[in-house]
Amino acid sequence: MENTKCDCGHNNPVGTVLCEYCGKPLDESGRSDPPLEMRYEGRARRSQTRNTTLFDRVWNFFSSVKVAIWMILITLVISILGTLLPQEQSIPSNRPEIYYAQKYGVWGDLFYRFGLSNLYESPVYIALLAAIGISLVVCSLDRVVPLYHALKNQKVTKSPVFITRQRVTRTEPVSVGEKEALLDRLAENLSAKQYRIRREGDSILAEKGRFSRWGPYINHIGLILFLFGVLMRHLIPGWYLDESVFVREGETEKLPGLNYYVKNEKASMELYDPGEMPPSSENRQPVVKKYETRAVLYEKDRETGTLKEVTRGSIRVNHPLEHEDLQLFQADFNTETRAILLNVKDKKKDRVVDTIRVDLFDPKPEYKLNGGVKVNILNYFPDFVMEGNRPATKSENPNRPAFIFSVDAPGLKQPEKSWLISGANLDDINRENRYEMELKKLETVNVSGLMVRIDKSLPVIFLGGIISMIGLVMGFFWHHRRVWVRWKEGNLYIGAHTNKNWFGLRRELEQAAEKAELPLSFSLEKR
Amino acid sequence: MIKVMEYSLLATFFFYLLSTVAFVMAVTGKGSRAGKEVHTRLWGRRGIALAIGGVALHVLFIVSRVLVGGHFTSNLFEFTAFLCFAIVSSFIILYLIYRTITLGAFVMPLGVIMLAYASVFPRDVEPLIPALQSYWLHIHVTTVALGEGALAVGFVAGLIYLIRWVGENPHSATATWLEVILAIILMVVGFVLSSFIFGAMDYQAAFQHNFEGRMVVQEYRMPAFVGPHEGVTLQADSFLGWKEPLMEAPSWMKGEEAAKKLNSVIWSVLSGLLLYGLLRGILRKRVYEILHPLVKSLHLETVDEISYRAIAIGYPIFTLGGLIFAMIWAHEAWGRFWGWDPKETWALITWLFYSAYLHLRLSRGWHGLKSSWMAVGGFVVILINLIAINLVIAGLHSYA
Numbered sequence: 001m002e003n004t005k006c007d008c009g010h011n012n013p014v015g016t017v018l019c020e021y022c023g024k025p026l027d028e029s030g031r032s033d034p035p036l037e038m039r040y041e042g043r044a045r046r047s048q049t050r051n052t053t054l055f056d057r058v059w060n061f062f063s064s065v066k067v068a069i070w071m072i073l074i075t076l077v078i079s080i081l082g083t084l085l086p087q088e089q090s091i092p093s094n095r096p097e098i099y100y101a102q103k104y105g106v107w108g109d110l111f112y113r114f115g116l117s118n119l120y121e122s123p124v125y126i127a128l129l130a131a132i133g134i135s136l137v138v139c140s141l142d143r144v145v146p147l148y149h150a151l152k153n154q155k156v157t158k159s160p161v162f163i164t165r166q167r168v169t170r171t172e173p174v175s176v177g178e179k180e181a182l183l184d185r186l187a188e189n190l191s192a193k194q195y196r197i198r199r200e201g202d203s204i205l206a207e208k209g210r211f212s213r214w215g216p217y218i219n220h221i222g223l224i225l226f227l228f229g230v231l232m233r234h235l236i237p238g239w240y241l242d243e244s245v246f247v248r249e250g251e252t253e254k255l256p257g258l259n260y261y262v263k264n265e266k267a268s269m270e271l272y273d274p275g276e277m278p279p280s281s282e283n284r285q286p287v288v289k290k291y292e293t294r295a296v297l298y299e300k301d302r303e304t305g306t307l308k309e310v311t312r313g314s315i316r317v318n319h320p321l322e323h324e325d326l327q328l329f330q331a332d333f334n335t336e337t338r339a340i341l342l343n344v345k346d347k348k349k350d351r352v353v354d355t356i357r358v359d360l361f362d363p364k365p366e367y368k369l370n371g372g373v374k375v376n377i378l379n380y381f382p383d384f385v386m387e388g389n390r391p392a393t394k395s396e397n398p399n400r401p402a403f404i405f406s407v408d409a410p411g412l413k414q415p416e417k418s419w420l421i422s423g424a425n426l427d428d429i430n431r432e433n434r435y436e437m438e439l440k441k442l443e444t445v446n447v448s449g450l451m452v453r454i455d456k457s458l459p460v461i462f463l464g465g466i467i468s469m470i471g472l473v474m475g476f477f478w479h480h481r482r483v484w485v486r487w488k489e490g491n492l493y494i495g496a497h498t499n500k501n502w503f504g505l506r507r508e509l510e511q512a513a514e515k516a517e518l519p520l521s522f523s524l525e526k527r
Numbered sequence: 528m529i530k531v532m533e534y535s536l537l538a539t540f541f542f543y544l545l546s547t548v549a550f551v552m553a554v555t556g557k558g559s560r561a562g563k564e565v566h567t568r569l570w571g572r573r574g575i576a577l578a579i580g581g582v583a584l585h586v587l588f589i590v591s592r593v594l595v596g597g598h599f600t601s602n603l604f605e606f607t608a609f610l611c612f613a614i615v616s617s618f619i620i621l622y623l624i625y626r627t628i629t630l631g632a633f634v635m636p637l638g639v640i641m642l643a644y645a646s647v648f649p650r651d652v653e654p655l656i657p658a659l660q661s662y663w664l665h666i667h668v669t670t671v672a673l674g675e676g677a678l679a680v681g682f683v684a685g686l687i688y689l690i691r692w693v694g695e696n697p698h699s700a701t702a703t704w705l706e707v708i709l710a711i712i713l714m715v716v717g718f719v720l721s722s723f724i725f726g727a728m729d730y731q732a733a734f735q736h737n738f739e740g741r742m743v744v745q746e747y748r749m750p751a752f753v754g755p756h757e758g759v760t761l762q763a764d765s766f767l768g769w770k771e772p773l774m775e776a777p778s779w780m781k782g783e784e785a786a787k788k789l790n791s792v793i794w795s796v797l798s799g800l801l802l803y804g805l806l807r808g809i810l811r812k813r814v815y816e817i818l819h820p821l822v823k824s825l826h827l828e829t830v831d832e833i834s835y836r837a838i839a840i841g842y843p844i845f846t847l848g849g850l851i852f853a854m855i856w857a858h859e860a861w862g863r864f865w866g867w868d869p870k871e872t873w874a875l876i877t878w879l880f881y882s883a884y885l886h887l888r889l890s891r892g893w894h895g896l897k898s899s900w901m902a903v904g905g906f907v908v909i910l911i912n913l914i915a916i917n918l919v920i921a922g923l924h925s926y927a
Contacts, residue, residue, distance in 0.1 A: 278651030329862035
């Protein structure tokens, strides 16, 4: 490494592999067999030249592709582990500490304890992604700068050692008299193949598709932008909102964390007709064709407190409602019981006295009926459950409504207590009563579950994706090809290098050489 | 139109099959009268003509399927059939560049297996659930399949490289591992063959058992080696006098369809081993030794380049379809562009794997042998995502 002065007299920086001037390999103590290592044109990189400060060492760590590959592989393996069991967000329980052990036994418990159940939001995983991001920046800078300089300052005349140690190379004896015309013909035919030609004395450098060398770096810029976009959502307040809201048909709800309100004018579900289904699926579950919410979005005036309509429209799956950055997605649909209609029956006369409608979200304490009959609600349990031997409610949602009524009528000595629990037969308890509460009908209402999203970094994220794609296409669908030709002391040296698709390069060289009346075979035997 | 759809699929299958035969003829035949060279060229031309004809028929099938049902990539049958189309198309493109006849002798059988595997799934045209009603369905799924098709050709070329390499280094560890991989491939072939055969026989059996406190029925399409734990046979066709399950699934296999899946795995392993045993017993050679004569005239460097080229074509397309289009659609349908659904995560895993492949190749000089192993590994990851994630781990993508 000490001796960086080339035979041609050029002084190279420490870490250089191939002389910057003539391309001759500098460290000949190693392998002397072809082909040459052409990565980054043999230029010295920052990570190879400096190693003193802490910054240098961190830089050197992240500039290693080996380290980058390890990080990719570790992320890969950890990601696989996370898919072995469902993640927390997709389990039907909000108590993961119990759920995993119960459902999957010891392995489930371990899965939860190792943090695999919420892997992708875990600090370790995010740190890995961040490290990959840093590595993308450092690796790219460490390489693109020397590569750019090397390709920009290419010399036309290369040492015969450099040319003959390329992967594709031929040496032909050519006399002084023939060489000028031959070099002209070669240059012309390579030019016909879209190569840019540079001549210098007895040397030719033909090059094409250099821009494809920037593909990987443009791809990396795109990836960095993408990761940066994802990071910004969490760092800048107000850039990202991920909430959900359930709105019953006809009702208006406030959007969580925002000054907006949404009204559900109509929520509907449509099923496929049997005629639209394949014949073999007769006895299968019907398939949903459409979920739709007709919604109105209001903004609340901060001073007057009134709601002002800003937009309206239908929300379907794949068709969100949008207003500026705010998006509402159809995410859930269900039907819930809104009210029950009860027949109050006089068992003695065997006739229905009257019908009452009890709103399950807002029951009235007292109902006055025909014939002076009065019904009072003594107790209401929207989500009935027995706790020990006392009735209680699990939530405010009317999942299993239960009532204790008191019925008073002229002719009764004292009010009767009447029990009603949905899904239970209570004839025994209510047997002594004269008045019976008989379920007539359930009134249902459709409820839409809407996802409320704001994601201001989406443009950055998608721009990153597009740039990344451009880089990939540049790098993979085009090739950087170079041909060096040099005549020296009775010999014509031809050498060529490409970053990929050697087959195409060989074929191209063969065709150009043939047209230049220098029939050389560059190909490998093949079938 | 339905008739056109059915016949074009059938014809596609036979064209691919005949193309396989032609390519194998091309690389094995001696051409005693006209000479080896002429023979190979002739049969190679027949092979590629049949492959192109097959692809044209496949396009006809896709068009008629769209006319009948309005879509063509919404369930496992349609997707697998399209993946087969993508594999054969990628092969044709690479053939036009490299003119490697041997590649056809390996890719076309893969196409045949894929199409046979596709037909194992229900073939009805089904209406789309709301989440799938988007033009992104076709954009996303076709680009994913086209990318995976090219990556699959990269895998086949990698496999050819290994067979070629091992032929000269028969006592290496690579030889043993290659033989293992070939045996596993035979198990996949065995699974496809047995599903295909029992599907054609319309074999049916149903077993009832207790699942999380309710009685459920598992419907088998292959004779049962294992039945559900404490299951009751409701009905079972007889296969050579065999009706009842030979044993019960262990009690810890609790999933709703666990016993049926275990039964499929047992069928694959046993039929694969049977095929393997037959090959070895009849030909008295290891499988890679049987295949080696097909590839021995190839130049290692060319095969390595074809594998890399296929992956270099497939990787950007997969990135576009499997990640970028996927994110755009996920954002429209679910309101988030990434949700760590198992299928999404495995698309990322696939992408990371090929990223590692490319970095190892371009920066660490992993060419030839190591690179070929990576190409094989990449396709295994794709297959896991295609088969295991859909059939074993349920997620948002398990539509079929």
